[in-house]
Amino acid sequence: MENDKSNEELRVGVFVCHCGTNIGGFVDVPSVAEYAKTLPGVVFAMDNLYTCAEDGLAAIKNAIKEHKLNRVVVASCTPRTHAPLFQATVEEAGLNKYLFTFVNIREHCSWVHMKEKEKATEKARDLVRMGVARVKLLSPQEEPRIPVEKSALVIGGGVAGMTAAHSLAKMGFPVHLVEKEKELGGFVRNLNNLYVTTKDATETIMPLIEKVKSHPNIKVYLNSKVSNVHGFIGNFDVKIKPNDKDEEVEHKVGSIIVATGAIEYTKEALYGYNVYKNVVTLTEFEIMCKNKTLPKVKNVAFIQCAGSRGQDVSYCSRICCNVAIKNAINIVDNYDNLLGIAEQTGKAVEEVPVEPKAPTEVLERRRRRSSRGRGREDEEVAEEVKRGPGERIEVTIFNRDIMSYGIAHELYFNKAREKRVRFVRYKPDRRPEVIMDGDKLMIKYFHETLAVEREMPVDLVILSTPLIAQPDAEDISRLLKVPCGQDGFFLEAHVKLRPVDFATDGVFVCGTARGPADITESIEQAEAAASRAATPLAAGYVQAEAIMAHVDQEICSGCGTCIDVCPYGAITKNEEGLAEVVAAACKGCGCCGASCPENAISMTNYTDEQLMAEALAALKEAI
Amino acid sequence: MVIGGGIAGIQASLDLADKGIPVHLVEKSPSIGGRMAQLDKTFPTNDCSICILAPKMADCFGHPNINVMTYSEVKEVSGKAGDFTVKILKKSRFVDETKCTGCCECIEKCPTKVPNEWEQNLGVRRAIYIPFMQAVPRVVTIDRDVCRKLTEDKCGVCAKVCKREAIDYEMKDQEGEINVSAIVVATGYDLWDPSVAPEYGYGKYPNVFTAMEYERMINAAGPTGGHIKRRSDGEHPKKMAFIQCVGSRNPQMGHPYCCAVCCMFSVKESMLAREHYDDIESTIFYKDLRTCSKNFYEYTERARNDYGVRTINSDGTVKENPENKNPIVVYDVGGRPVEEEFDIVVLASTLIPRKDAADMAKMLGIKADEWGFYTSPDRVMNPGETNVSGIFVAGYCAGPADIPESVAQGSGVAAKAFEVLAGSER
Known part of the structure; x- marks a missing residue:
């Protein structure tokens, strides 16, 4: 590449823009153009009122032809918005677009030095001189198109993975869906119902499971794991291994979606978990509801943020408040149904002592007051009354903040309050305590409003513990060279604008593998991931960057530093143990070049030679 | 066609265009960018909002497969999935877009x-x-x-x-027709006017602001150059109060729902205040501090511990000290009302559907809930779908969502639209 220019006489053209008065009002533009003419190698220079307007662009094209320019410098606004335009223009005139350099004299001169026209002009001259020094050393580049394998791998057969696979299949792309368990469905299979519907959760997702199983474009691998991944966007070689066999299946895929889900956190002795009977987690409770094995109870308490929000893990698990509210409503509305089979199978626990029945007027007063919908009033009134047999179940939710965000969740929260579910707030420095008083399970808590310690008997304590990352998330992270965050969940490329992308091209993430999310959010993310994953498959190729890293194999010692620092997983070791850049994955960021202890890595058109030339040009006047 | 050039619409357009699908992006206002372009920073990283958005706007505008129609409105839609006919009114700017270079x-x-x-x-x-x-x-x-x-x-x-002779006072509105296979609606939200609720004193007491006013004030490119100024005397405040759920989570005001983003933006705004001025102290009055996405709780803890942000679990209403025009927040401590004077009060007022959301729903034949958010027949399993085949919804117009959720929804409906297009080809 470097040789292309050696025999050619350098003929640089410089175009300096007034941008109306935007630059022209604060920089002596004509004098900058005149100055450019004096620089070695410059055979043509002019100033334009608007370089980006049609006449300005035509002037560039004419000058390239008329003066046989083989290098072009435009000094104007920002490359961010205008580089593609000028690059296209020089290309129309038959010049490789990498033989063009942008100099920003608007942001760097006129805008920041508005009150110092002379100095702004001097700086513009310096920048133009640097640009000319640089452009002379540039070499023409191509952006190779790399063909793409038009199929995808989805890891995880829960709702997110199935949705992503089904979406891709509907678009016409073959999908390999890998699930480590023996059936599809994931976490939702544990659940009783999904909020907003009272339908059985597994029943709700059954149509999706059936569609995935029967779609001709989807191949489902149950009881299997992804054992190996090699390659880059558009060209991944993956190996799928059944859990019980050694023989692996090999496939080539263009995109990979990680939808491996999450698990529920548990800890011995957390609020008496696994110490006292009838202390269960939210999911264990759902399983009990689903299997109709609930014990017979009168008082149920949920403890929110059990283990989360700074107790054991730092984060908020997002979904537990709404799941607790859903279950609280289920208990109040539908307890006998949940209990039914349990009584038949004799699994119900012994009844708790019967309390004297509350006088009717107290109940009536309580109903009136609570219908006003303020949780705090509920809570105080509920203290006054004692229940008798055949009455409703009392449900208390100990919470810090109720995360019923949005429309449906908030309306559910209101519904729970209307149904006289008690919400008792606690602070992290005074958490409720689950204790055993003789053979009676009790909750000791601090009543914030009344500022007193209280105790209440409970028959069942449900701990809203957070979702945590899958234990094998780290293995997948290593396999795919994608990062996990401090919380253990997979870390997306950008928190705001790239929620389902990884920094590594061609690999995407969705669902609870990315962090706590409810089913609808997981589905939204899964469809988003399907869209992102489909983009290279639909295009049929990926356009590699021309500006990329090159490893000098003669100098490389194979230390692997560059592999560790590369944010895009674009460097691998070849058979000789030396670093090799994957063109399709490299973004030309330069991290590897900066970190290489042997100085073996250089960037296209940002070589040391080119950068030094520019830097020396900056100092030239000063010297 | 994508209706709405905010972040959800931009993402949907880019995702489709990158798959080789021609997209018409119709935006009512003179520029794409939407609400995100108006915000100062974004939680939980305090990244500059327009700085991360601008490259996407440029990508969108420069994309060979995207026809960006700004200052344009959808007037009529007929047909069905795979074959919609859309009438679009391109309002006259009285400026030739091909000549204007934006020199200003x-x-x-x-x-x-x-x-x-x-x-x-x-x-x-x-x-x-x-x-x-x-x-x-x-x-x-x-x-x-x-x-x-x-x-x-x-x-x-x-x-x-104008040296480019781009001004044309005779320019007329133009009506055009396009044919599209699928439609994405991503029209975003409006801001509820809290002066309707006198207990917050907005519009009556000068030093009561809305959160969006505050976003613009604290933005370096905004009307005060990034300085927070009291409306009464232009002084910079030292003691600020943020009141949450102003109009929302409030059936009496007609918005029983939670806006899902205000807790986080108020935490952010209180942190930004401290970044601008060492001497500012902020207090957030909240019902529940809903900080329930990735790193949100940790962000709130940082606000409390490192930025000295005080959070008080109470509603707040506003009175005024007539002498110094200081707003006084009345709140609740253990059931007793307490009054505290502040220099300014910022209201996290409700985000509501666009005022023409119902007209749009009628035109497209799609269903909306009682507040005007577009709904999906199967909300749990098929978000983004509407009752009309081939029409999809994304972003805040389909219910409260923050930026990453809107982006995911934008990509998600692009997948659904692409399924329609891919399906019709095969």
Whole structure:
């Protein structure tokens, strides 16, 4: 590449823009153009009122032809918005677009030095001189198109993975869906119902499971794991291994979606978990509801943020408040149904002592007051009354903040309050305590409003513990060279604008593998991931960057530093143990070049030679 | 076709265009960018909002498969999935978009000043204007309601100073028709006017602001150059209160729902205040501090511990100390009302569907809930779908969502639209 220019006489053209008065009002533009003419190698220079307007662009094209320019410098606004335009223009005139350099004299001169026209002009001259020094050393580049394998791998057969696979299949792309368990469905299979519907959760997702199983474009691998991944966007070689066999299946895929889900956190002795009977987690409770094995109870308490929000893990698990509210409503509305089979199978626990029945007027007063919908009033009134047999179940939710965000969740929260579910707030420095008083399970808590310690008997304590990352998330992270965050969940490329992308091209993430999310959010993310994953498959190729890293194999010692620092997983070791850049994955960021202890890595058109030339040009006047 | 050029619509457009699908992106206002372009920073990283958005806006505008139609409105839709006919009104800017380079010399010379709606009317703009510096396309627009040339046939200064001869006072609105296979609706939200609720004193007490006013004030490119100023005396406040759920989670006000983003933006705004001024102390009055996405709780803890943000679990209403125009927040401690004086109060007022959301729903035949958010027949398993095949919804118009959720939904409906297109081909 470097040789292309050696025999050619350098003929640089410089175009300096007034941008109306935007630059022209604060920089002596004509004098900058005149100055450019004096620089070695410059055979043509002019100033334009608007370089980006049609006449300005035509002037560039004419000058390239008329003066046989083989290098072009435009000094104007920002490359961010205008580089593609000028690059296209020089290309129309038959010049490789990498033989063009942008100099920003608007942001760097006129805008920041508005009150110092002379100095702004001097700086513009310096920048133009640097640009000319640089452009002379540039070499023409191509952006190779790399063909793409038009199929995808989805890891995880829960709702997110199935949705992503089904979406891709509907678009016409073959999908390999890998699930480590023996059936599809994931976490939702544990659940009783999904909020907003009272339908059985597994029943709700059954149509999706059936569609995935029967779609001709989807191949489902149950009881299997992804054992190996090699390659880059558009060209991944993956190996799928059944859990019980050694023989692996090999496939080539263009995109990979990680939808491996999450698990529920548990800890011995957390609020008496696994110490006292009838202390269960939210999911264990759902399983009990689903299997109709609930014990017979009168008082149920949920403890929110059990283990989360700074107790054991730092984060908020997002979904537990709404799941607790859903279950609280289920208990109040539908307890006998949940209990039914349990009584038949004799699994119900012994009844708790019967309390004297509350006088009717107290109940009536309580109903009136609570219908006003303020949780705090509920809570105080509920203290006054004692229940008798055949009455409703009392449900208390100990919470810090109720995360019923949005429309449906908030309306559910209101519904729970209307149904006289008690919400008792606690602070992290005074958490409720689950204790055993003789053979009676009790909750000791601090009543914030009344500022007193209280105790209440409970028959069942449900701990809203957070979702945590899958234990094998780290293995997948290593396999795919994608990062996990401090919380253990997979870390997306950008928190705001790239929620389902990884920094590594061609690999995407969705669902609870990315962090706590409810089913609808997981589905939204899964469809988003399907869209992102489909983009290279639909295009049929990926356009590699021309500006990329090159490893000098003669100098490389194979230390692997560059592999560790590369944010895009674009460097691998070849058979000789030396670093090799994957063109399709490299973004030309330069991290590897900066970190290489042997100085073996250089960037296209940002070589040391080119950068030094520019830097020396900056100092030239000063010297 | 994508209706709405905010972040959800931009993402849907880019995702489809990158798959080789031609997209018409129709935006009502003069620039794409939407609400995100109006915000100062974004939680939980405090990244500059327009700085991360602008490259996407440029990508969108420069994409060979995207036809960006700004200052345009959808007037009529007929047909069905795979074959919709759409009538679009392209409003006249009175400026030739192909000639205007966005140099803005005309703006400086324009004599007519009107309140700047982009800046929540805290500043002024001219009759010829660009909504904000990073507007895409960077083309000026003449406000036909206030321009003296267009209303009284006087002035005409902009045409005189424009060296590109881009000004055309005779330019007419144009109606056009396009044919599309699928439609994505991503029209975003409006801001509820809290002056309806007198207990917050907005519009009555000068030092009560809305959160969006605050966003514009604290933005370096905003009307006060990034300085927080009291409306009564221009002094910078030392003690600020943020009141949450103003109008929302409030059936009496007609919005029982939670807006899902206000807790986080108020935490952010209180942190930004501290970043601008060491001596500012902020207090957030909240019902539940809903900080329930990745790193949100940790962010809130950082606000409390490192930025000295005080959080009080109570509603708040506002009175005023008439002597110094300081707002007084009345709140609840253990059931007793407490009064505390602040320098300014910022209201996290409800985000509501666009005021023309119902008209849009009617035109498209899609269903909305009682507040005007577009709904999906199967909310749990098929978000983004509507009752009309081939029409999809994304972003805040389909219910409260933050930026990453809107982006995911934008990509998600792009997948659904692409399924329609891919399906029709096969």
